[in-house]
Amino acid sequence: MRSHVNQRHERVLDIVRRRGSLRVTELAEELGVSAVTVRRDVEALAEQGRLTRLHGSVSGPEQAPAASGSPARAARAEAAGPAAAPAGVVLGMVVPSMEHYFADLVRGARDAVTARGGRLVLGIAHWRSEEDTAQLGRMLDGGADGLLIQPSWERGVPSPEQEEQLLALRVPAVLVDRRVPLGGRLAGLDGVRSDHVLGGAAAVHHLAGLGHERIALLAQDNPTSPQVREGYEAAVRARGLAAPEPVTVDPEDPKGLDAAARKLYRAVTDDGVTAALVHNDQTAIGVVQRLRAHGLSLPDDVSLVAYEDEMAALADVPLTAVAPPRHAVGETAAELMLSRLAEGGGAAAPARHVSLVPRLNARASSAPPPRRC
Template sequence: MREPGEVRRQRILAVVESRGAVKVTDLASELEVSVVTARRDVEELARAGRLRRGHGVARPVTDALEPSTPPPAPPDRPGGPVALVVPERHTYLYEAMDGARAVLAEAGIRIALHIAPQAPGAERPIVERALADGARGLLIAPRWRTAASEAADADWLSRIRVPTVLMERRPRPGGPLHAVDSVCSDHWFGMWLAVEHLTGLGHRRIVLAARDDSPTARALRAAFAGIVADRPGVEDSVVVLSAKDAGADSGETAPESLAALMRERGATAAVLHGDVDALMLVQQLADSGVRVPEDCSVVAYDDVVAALGSTPLTAVSPPKSEVGRVAAALLLERLDGTRASAPGRPRRVELLPELKVRGSTRTVPIV
């Protein structure tokens, strides 16, 4: 599935802001696009004033400041960097990464960014190498495509001897990571917002088309099932895969046609996770003669590029950047030892998503 241009450009910004000057050829290789496409994206971002370009290199805007007027910033603290580990091709978590970067930069702490490939177990050697290179702390969002991969990583992560904060990952109660700090979105509340919005518009038959290859996806599926079960007004609901490659090792298969499934069940609304899959599915609905929102209301979950569709999608927007900022602030407390009470007690922080109503939802049509 080809990435929308805005998603790709957001990834370019995240890489440039975290690493500094980056060759356009390196960006093309990392994003798996042609050099021409990468150069065009860089030129567009430069015209918008979001980065600088020159001689085959993309640079952060902050590099444009004259040496005579340096930006006010605290000096680097002594000690090694903070290792920040996020999965590749994961724009959602790149926003959290950017929030963390801003907090740590203000504190004078350098970030060593590590992008974990999609291979199972990829994070462990990356973290071990970062620690061997002197990292003083760790911010990490493991991919965890399956519950088994989560369990396999929990043991070694729990034994790390530097302050560690999980981002957008919730430790299992009683598991090895139970005593590790974490900051994440309250995805149960996010799904409640979606269902509450749709039922408030009169929808009684709702489909959730969701991935099943991340802790967030699994949390959303469980939340939807529980929420609609407690709603006597919901007459019918079903959970299906949102894409053929979205099921990890679950064995579940995606429906050939979401439009056909919705017609079969008489559904008038759908919640779609995540944004790219949502935009693709809305296009499939349109190709099948199902109009959004006239025939079907749609709520996307993630809100990274949901607003960019031909019909801007109503979306649940988790506090992505704030997750990174709060995680970095919590890590700073650990590094400084300044927590006022119970410095050794782990902290779990959950931040509430919000619903952004756009043009893809409306009152259920009267038949």
């Protein structure tokens, strides 16, 4: 038994030597054992001084963070080489808001940065492009080593001036959860995003797999919506389904939800629609409440999939929902930046665009379509 444990310990050390720093969950997956077993192994090896356990991750002993400004930290950073992030790194992060969706992105970035002994500084632009500019300037003046930027682009597309601003930055930058327009000038920036096109398609494939042939789309008008709609339309075409006219919901209009719910009600009762994809959770819950007032119930009369999965499980009928990997996007963006900085800025290295695939969580709001008499 001890021989087996020793062999696993040597495998742990070999993986850490090859990969530098990685999360405990990643290590468990590579070893094919439980996270609990790996944590025990890591604790034992850390006590022997053979590796370093950080918050949720593990690295070689030479990569442990030291106090800011200490000679030991500088020596370790130099010895660690290109696989390790510079000691005491400061990353600036600009987001449009700190509502639910964005809070998870920020938490993911913060967890990755602090696990490696760095610091994340946050700026909130309140959906104003001029505030993006102000926050970026503040962070550059404050000495940020790199920037994680989720710009306040209208409908997710930058203006020429916004492109120019990002191209002129004097430190490395990673675009967070924004798709670089095809043919645009920002392809040279690193980027990490949720693939909302695949997320929209996943909702359609789920509903079509249950037997639905007429699936409606209700969506807010925001930077994510065009990608969700693109995925919805692509999956509808691939399945050979009929696509009702999409309904746009204005979240700022108090009457917007009422109008959207009435359109969906008529589509269900008059046009044979049996399911809907609704972006986002808040809109979906509001629409469901209004459908119930009109006498329709989920999933007996209509199935529904929400897009976002922040509050979908809390609805009266828990909503099936597509969950973009928000925390992982923030975490991956920070890790990409730390890797870029460890390469010395990496201007000559190719840009990296990382897309993470959303997950569909099936709940009570989706079922096979009702039988029509």
